[in-house]
Amino acid sequence: MILQLICPDRPALVSELSGWVAVNGGNILHADHHTDVGAGLFLSRIEFGIEGFGLPREAIAPAVNALADRLGGQAQLHFSDEIPRVAIFASKQSHCLLDLLWRTRSGELPMQVPLVIANHSQLEPLCREFGVCFECVPMTPASKPEAEQTMLDLLAEHRIELVVLAKYMQVLSGAFLERFSTVINIHHSFLPAFKGAQPYHRAWDRGVKVIGATAHYVTEDLDDGPIIEQTIEHVNHRDEVEDLIRKGRDTERLALARALRLHLCRQVMVYRGRTAVFA
Amino acid sequence: MILQLICPDRPALVSELSGWVAVNGGNILHADHHTDVGAGLFLSRIEFGIEGFGLPREAIAPAVNALADRLGGQAQLHFSDEIPRVAIFASKQSHCLLDLLWRTRSGELPMQVPLVIANHSQLEPLCREFGVCFECVPMTPASKPEAEQTMLDLLAEHRIELVVLAKYMQVLSGAFLERFSTVINIHHSFLPAFKGAQPYHRAWDRGVKVIGATAHYVTEDLDDGPIIEQTIEHVNHRDEVEDLIRKGRDTERLALARALRLHLCRQVMVYRGRTAVFA
Amino acid sequence: MILQLICPDRPALVSELSGWVAVNGGNILHADHHTDVGAGLFLSRIEFGIEGFGLPREAIAPAVNALADRLGGQAQLHFSDEIPRVAIFASKQSHCLLDLLWRTRSGELPMQVPLVIANHSQLEPLCREFGVCFECVPMTPASKPEAEQTMLDLLAEHRIELVVLAKYMQVLSGAFLERFSTVINIHHSFLPAFKGAQPYHRAWDRGVKVIGATAHYVTEDLDDGPIIEQTIEHVNHRDEVEDLIRKGRDTERLALARALRLHLCRQVMVYRGRTAVFA
Amino acid sequence: MILQLICPDRPALVSELSGWVAVNGGNILHADHHTDVGAGLFLSRIEFGIEGFGLPREAIAPAVNALADRLGGQAQLHFSDEIPRVAIFASKQSHCLLDLLWRTRSGELPMQVPLVIANHSQLEPLCREFGVCFECVPMTPASKPEAEQTMLDLLAEHRIELVVLAKYMQVLSGAFLERFSTVINIHHSFLPAFKGAQPYHRAWDRGVKVIGATAHYVTEDLDDGPIIEQTIEHVNHRDEVEDLIRKGRDTERLALARALRLHLCRQVMVYRGRTAVFA
Known part of the structure; x- marks a missing residue:
């Protein structure tokens, strides 16, 4: 599962995102973040396994969107088993x-x-x-x-x-x-x-x-x-x-x-x- | 300030590290992690600002070492104002x-x-x-x-x-x-x-x-x-x-x-x- | 038509080769030569058109081989219309x-x-x-x-x-x-x-x-x-x-x-x- | 010595140039030619040694210019011992x-x-x-x-x-x-x-x-x-x-x-x- 998020930069964003994954029992495989200082934007891509994840599959997207809303940003979610x-x-x-x-x-x-x-x-x-x-x-x-x-x-x-x-x-x-x-x-x-x-x-x-x-x-x-x-x-x-x-x-x-x-x-x-x- | 850490891989490591930075009031500028699956190792590099950091400068290294010990790994700390x-x-x-x-x-x-x-x-x-x-x-x-x-x-x-x-x-x-x-x-x-x-x-x-x-x-x-x-x-x-x-x-x-x-x-x-x- | 020739280096080889092409009415399209000084070898690749060439097609290879023999070297000839x-x-x-x-x-x-x-x-x-x-x-x-x-x-x-x-x-x-x-x-x-x-x-x-x-x-x-x-x-x-x-x-x-x-x-x-x- | 020449393309130019070098006793070290078919131009660069060259140094440039004139082109001559x-x-x-x-x-x-x-x-x-x-x-x-x-x-x-x-x-x-x-x-x-x-x-x-x-x-x-x-x-x-x-x-x-x-x-x-x- 891949989560992409863009939101205004502020402290503790990495902690907030990774904490959300951890608290739900996900295991981060890759995490990469970038702060565009000029634009004041924080970009994050987190890839994590969802075996034993605390949320049912259909509840993940709403939860992610709620998280993004709270951060004033936008998120995109991608399940690796969905082949476009x-x-x-x-x-x-x-x-x-x-x-x-x-x-x-x-x-x-x-x-x-x-x-x-x-x-x-x-x-x-x-x-x-x-x-x-x-x-x-x-x-x-x-x-x-x-x-x-x-x-x-x-x-x-x-x-x-x-x-x-x-x-x-x-x-x-x-x-x-x-x-x-x-x-x-x-x-x-x-x-x-x-x-x-x-x-x-x-x-x-x-x-x-x-x-x-x-x-x-x-x-x-x-x-x-x-x-x-x-x-x-x-x-x-x-x-x-x-x-x-x-x-x-x-x-x-x-x-x-x-x-x-x-x-x-x-x-x-x-x-x-x-x-x-x-x- | 740059923190480098290597430790055995397990869930929630990104959360743990970024949480430690956040709880002390540091702001992550760059964060990059890598999991060597074959070796079962987690590698992390976190660059963060320490203006207004909750720990005095001389207390940071001991705190980081304690964190690394708890994770069974090894950490290196580098203050950006120290020119080698x-x-x-x-x-x-x-x-x-x-x-x-x-x-x-x-x-x-x-x-x-x-x-x-x-x-x-x-x-x-x-x-x-x-x-x-x-x-x-x-x-x-x-x-x-x-x-x-x-x-x-x-x-x-x-x-x-x-x-x-x-x-x-x-x-x-x-x-x-x-x-x-x-x-x-x-x-x-x-x-x-x-x-x-x-x-x-x-x-x-x-x-x-x-x-x-x-x-x-x-x-x-x-x-x-x-x-x-x-x-x-x-x-x-x-x-x-x-x-x-x-x-x-x-x-x-x-x-x-x-x-x-x-x-x-x-x-x-x-x-x-x-x-x-x-x- | 492409002519490749390797022979011991000595003066006037470019002149000799290009002269042979010219005297037979060929027009050189590309010519490239290299001297390996250490090995004492001259390498040449000449691409030329044979419309109106003075030799019939079947006589070209023997003529080229005679030229190469005289120079103590070896030549290879390739007709561009022969598809390998x-x-x-x-x-x-x-x-x-x-x-x-x-x-x-x-x-x-x-x-x-x-x-x-x-x-x-x-x-x-x-x-x-x-x-x-x-x-x-x-x-x-x-x-x-x-x-x-x-x-x-x-x-x-x-x-x-x-x-x-x-x-x-x-x-x-x-x-x-x-x-x-x-x-x-x-x-x-x-x-x-x-x-x-x-x-x-x-x-x-x-x-x-x-x-x-x-x-x-x-x-x-x-x-x-x-x-x-x-x-x-x-x-x-x-x-x-x-x-x-x-x-x-x-x-x-x-x-x-x-x-x-x-x-x-x-x-x-x-x-x-x-x-x-x-x- | 390096000779650069540009002139209208026509047959036998390589032969003519290398023949001129050979007849004067020069030994070609590198020779490279290019025909710009669209422009109808022939470009040549010839590097040759002039030990024992048949022309005295001061006579080479006039001879090269005469050659270029005859071909309707322009030549440039460079003596390798002249450091610009x-x-x-x-x-x-x-x-x-x-x-x-x-x-x-x-x-x-x-x-x-x-x-x-x-x-x-x-x-x-x-x-x-x-x-x-x-x-x-x-x-x-x-x-x-x-x-x-x-x-x-x-x-x-x-x-x-x-x-x-x-x-x-x-x-x-x-x-x-x-x-x-x-x-x-x-x-x-x-x-x-x-x-x-x-x-x-x-x-x-x-x-x-x-x-x-x-x-x-x-x-x-x-x-x-x-x-x-x-x-x-x-x-x-x-x-x-x-x-x-x-x-x-x-x-x-x-x-x-x-x-x-x-x-x-x-x-x-x-x-x-x-x-x-x-x-």
Whole structure:
């Protein structure tokens, strides 16, 4: 069981939280705290076993919420035996999608993937091999509202809790995000460098010596969401744009897989447009 | 104030420790814990402010020791306003020594360096520039016992708490270590690869593509002490041995400076031949 | 067309080689040379276009060999339109195999994979998905000579030019290597550290802060072959052995894929137990 | 002796260049070439010994220029025994300055530093220790034209060939650069991210997980000059702005030292706003 809490900083918070776990008979396996002094905020992540816990399972969440209320903060609770249902959005490129499906199948990512949505059909055979439902939802500027509605319906139908954009190459509208907001994206640059389209082409033009990839939560401001993970790769003058793209695939899939694992293991806390990553 | 504690694992330890801090009116700034499941050990590092602390300064250590005794463990306490006295041992090479002296002067390393000992005289001018006492203690196989005694006397005279081997290139005897045991060394390889002499020559012979440096606590078994930090550098077939040595200097001084800072900030805990680094 | 040449060093070799290309009407696209001063050897890799080349295709190899003879060296010639036939040996783990099959299908690795051999049957479905012939050749100490003979027969039948050990976990005998010698292996440590079995367990025991993977050519001396590529990954005290194994998978498949691409693009030259990598 | 040449691409250029060296009795030690296909340009760097060279020293440059003219390109020639005179511009921070002075003294950077200019006086003692002439030229918006004139006079007086901005924190005017154009700068961000002032503050605000440093040639467009080297450092939520600044110092001085060495070893070629780095 993982408890995440954010609240205004004040003395004795660690004691209060760990005392609550102890008094209920829980055993802390990992505990990590962070005080953002500038923001005056206390962030805590506590992982504890609940064998022989003093509260019945259904009473834990209300108790945690009451505790958070008393501290003027917000808590999130996660039972480790609840495996989240995740949808992957893709386009034509397979590297991130295949990587995530393989990591899921091999048990490296504690999630299930009942649904893949793409705006092109190329990745259907790959999904079939992995036994995942594939839905093609084409997207044009004109059809966007309708297409996004279709996608939202699919998410509801499959009871999806998290969407991962695995090189989806489309911008989700504010209207979409208002209705489904837990979305992780991989951007193929070292943000905030090269926001927007064709980052590798622009990186090549600028003559950089390092390229990168950024996995982040999606907000309405394109490429401005809280960053979870960034990876980099060295390049040199011998690398053409297509070499940057090729090398980039490795760093993209790594950044996305790491970020997703951190998210799924509840090691990420988001606040004020940034993340604390308890790794 | 920083409290480090190791004890057998059991439930409610975080609560007990943080409760002790809270009940005395301390405010936890950072808290980090680790359970080594295989070893059945709980490790904790708690950093807390003691303005308005309920115990007078001289009573804190006894209280902490009593707490540790009750938990069957061992505690270490460090007051942040106590700046440790550190001696640096060197030989002929200046890069690590200069780096440490500069970092000390610039406030990056919270230590004072009243003494440098070397078995050669080349580094005397450098030490004079930094206003550090330089003692040359030559070392031959025959003179070793006597030379080490001289060094131990110097350490005592200067009230040294920590020795850093900054490319000292000599092996301290078991007799020396018995009498002065807190010693950090930088070895110019990626341990356990290339233990012993001339690691860059042997790395070149083996045709490796990456070289490294390892900062570790010194034990009687040469190059086998607990590792604090390791850094690496890429090399290729164009690099001759002297290029490995040159590139190595950068990675050596970085590993050593990082390890030393971690040690000085009490972020390192040693147990069972290994370290937990709360970074 | 790629020409690789090793010969004793002497003046005017670059001129001689590039002159030979020019006089035959070839256009050099890339040229890279290295002089190993200690060994007194000159290594050269020249990539040139042969549209309008003055020699017919079948006459190029004899001409190159004559040139190499005259220089007292050895040359290798590779036509870029000849896609090598590669067999992958695996065991139970899928990560390297899947990665190589996917990179081949996506065009990132200029090779064809007509054959996968494994000593266990788990990876058969994966191979079927990729349309690759899968042969299970179980291996026990007693059956080893016979099993290796079966494997050699399969290699001959499929006209295999290169074998890649993608976590094969078996040691090929000297007898096998005498009959088929172009073999690339991935070892899950930062060689020469942790040669042999269970490197992650031993890395954990030693308390290292960085793990690595090494892709190398296979020789009879286990884990002592010429190194092509090494990658690394940071670890800390929170990582259990299974975390090292998990993190290691990413660095293993990257090292192997990079080494294989370098080999296939004829960017690797082997001499005196080491490699020059013209990247 | 190092010859760098850029010219329009056409067949037989390698042969022509290496033939010219060979016919004059030079022995090529290293040769590296690059064709920028998009730009239609051929870049070459040839390092050769001139013991027993067929041309007298003073005749080599005219001969090389004639060769370059014939190829419609431009050549640069560098005699390895000519040690360039370099001025370092600094402000208050010592880390890059000290690093460069130490590397020069230890022979790692093949240059001499007769002059340091700073707009503050703090670094004078450091320069005195290294026996380097220190000139303080204060800089205000009003005094800038006059101050820059003073600096140009100092450069002329000391016969300076290269200026290195080692955290100078002032922008050189276009007028200055018109009169002295070979300037290398270290910018404390991963360009093009965080151009301009206070990059670490802005990196912290954005919540990035990696910071960087960029060494580049200075052009009138601030932070837009050709990039020579980029280095990076990982950061996390525990790092405050001052930690980014501290960690940044290590990556800054490394990027600057590497870039400077590449420049001094004539391994960098600039064209079309970018660099080819023959490393």
